[in-house]
Amino acid sequence: MENKAAFSLEKYFFSKVDIxxxxxxxxxxxxxxxxxGVFLSDSSSYELKFIFKADTEGGEIPFVAIECVATFKFENVNDIEEIPTYFYRNSIAIIFPYMRAFISTVTLQANxxxxxxPTMNLSSLEKPLRENTTQI
Incomplete structure (x- = not known):
């Protein structure tokens, strides 16, 4: 019988904030x-880098750029090929509320x-995340 892959959010932090x-x-x-993302095979963990940018029409450079790094820990996954496809969609759905709240707070505090x-369906980011995932 094959063991199912399970994962959990270990930690997250905001590594870059630019306003x-x-x-x-x-x-x-x-x-x-x-x-x-980067799958760290020695620790069976996955580091998701999630960058948000806000710009305005006529603006070439974002006026807000925020980078969040989240670490997920896997059980029963030892290689990038073993990561279940649902992980990519779900990892973004898990971290998005934290990102959303932080964006509101930091821009409010900037006066x-x-x-x-708003709450958003970000399932379209599943494919770009999978394509931009490497293993070390």
Whole structure:
């Protein structure tokens, strides 16, 4: 009988926060997410890097860029090929509420109109995350 892969969130932190209001050209926001990951085979853990960027129409450089790093621990996974496909979608869904709350808090504390993200279906990020995952 084959053991099912299980994973849990071990920790997360915000490794980079950049707010540059000189890059904010209007109130029309455009947002983007850039997921990537590294599977650490020696510890059966996965490091997810989740980058959020907010820019405005006419702005070439984001006025808010926030990078979150989350570490997930696997059971019964020893190689990148053994990571179940549902992990990629679920890992983003697990970390997104923390990212969303942090974005609201940090932009509010900057005394600017806060960037308040709605709940979002980010399942479209599953494929980019899988494609931007490496193993060391």
């Amino acid at each position: 540059n209001l000189e890059n904010r050209k209007s109130n029309d926001l455009g947002i983007s997410f850039e997921p990537s 600017i109109p806060p960037v308040i993200l």
